[in-house]
Amino acid sequence: YILTNNHVVEGVTEITVVLVDGRQLSGGIVGIDPYTDLAVVKVEGTNLPVAELGDSDKLVIGEPAIAIGNPYGFDHTVTAGVISAVNRSVEIDRAAGQALEGLIQTDAPINPGNSGGALVTAAGKVIGINTAIVSQAQGIGLAIPINSARNVANEIIQYGEVRRxxxxxxxxxxxxxxxxxxxxxxxxxxxxxxxxxxxxxxxxxxxxxxxxxxxxxxxxxxxxxxxxxxxxxxxxxxxxxxxxxxxxxxxxxxxxxxxxxxxxx
Missing domain, CATH: 2.30.42.10 (PDZ domain)
Incomplete structure (x- = not known):
């Protein structure tokens, strides 16, 4: 299973997953959760690499953070910064009352194309899913805490959706x-x-x-x-x-x- 952002896969009819070793696998959407901007994609294959998940509840302000993604089409890009804050909120649709809550703030450069990528610790453990950048400011990137994302993913895998x-x-x-x-x-x-x-x-x-x-x-x-x-x-x-x-x-x-x-x- 692959955890990514809902807005990354929203509306797509075909998904191709490219691994770091060059393999290309067909993927299918298991389910989405627009409320948290998360989605789960499933692929079939052997010897698939699996990321180790960290504990986003134990983050310390100022500790190193590394963002991985494909900004502007530059694949396998790694940028570094620190955890700037936790429990941030960003409003998506005020009229609908839609906001992402409890986000991790980092100054690791996050650009278009980083969405759905991993935010990791210096030890390589995933602590967040990169989801947004505050467009009117520099050095403010936001990620969904992995503890919250894991709960959403488990619901999607079990039920095909998040029951609320x-x-x-x-x-x-x-x-x-x-x-x-x-x-x-x-x-x-x-x-x-x-x-x-x-x-x-x-x-x-x-x-x-x-x-x-x-x-x-x-x-x-x-x-x-x-x-x-x-x-x-x-x-x-x-x-x-x-x-x-x-x-x-x-x-x-x-x-x-x-x-x-x-x-x-």
Whole structure:
């Protein structure tokens, strides 16, 4: 199995994997996870090299980091730097609340073509999957921690997809003070629920259109990304407490039992 970025293989119909010894193998996509920008590709062959995985939870700021990839078509390129920070976030689609969370930041040069490549320690252990560079700045590359990537890969290999908890909220809007003032809302921050899925977990628990989510599990919710993060760090079957303000301007707690997402959601 080969772990790479979703955006690297998205939309492709044919995959050829070229090994360092020159062998070319046909690959097939096992599954993708757009939420974490990860994908798993499978190849058949013998004597295939296997990378040793490190522990991204034990990274130390300032320790050496090496990025491997094919920037601008220059294959087998190795660049070096250090671990600059951990637990970084980068917003991909604000409207959809899509953001990559918990990323490793490095100053090892990462350019277009590095995506899907390995970020390794000085000992050659994989600690991350290179995924993004902050375009408006120099020396800021980002990688998905290997511990998180490994969990996603295991789910994809076992199920063909990543199973995540499902709440059944279909349309939401982020509230800011301007929107709150214009619509005379009772709070200046939170997530306005426009609609919920009939018969879904949220609707069954009593959360509905017109409610404003201000906290989940005791954590304040300001953005759609906050809401998704609170849900996705929970497990299927968990009961999650939503603190909401209703159209009557009263605050209440709604306990939602998370289910497996139905097909297509």
């Amino acid at each position: 908890p499902y709440v059944g909220i279909s349309r939401v809007t982020e509230i800011d003070r301007y929107l709150a003032a214009r619509n005379r809302l009772p709070v200046n921050e939170g997530i306005y629920v426009s609609s919920v899925v009939r018969g879904g977990p949220a609707a069954s628990a009593g959360l509905g259109s017109g409610d404003i989510i201000i906290a989940v599990g005791g954590q304040s919710i300001v953005t759609v990304a906050d809401l998704k993060k609170a849900i996705y760090k929970s497990d299927i079957g968990d009961t999650l407490e939503f603190t909401v303000v209703g159209s009557n301007r009263r605050e209440r707690t709604v306990k939602v039992v998370l289910t497996d997402a139905p097909a297509g959601r």
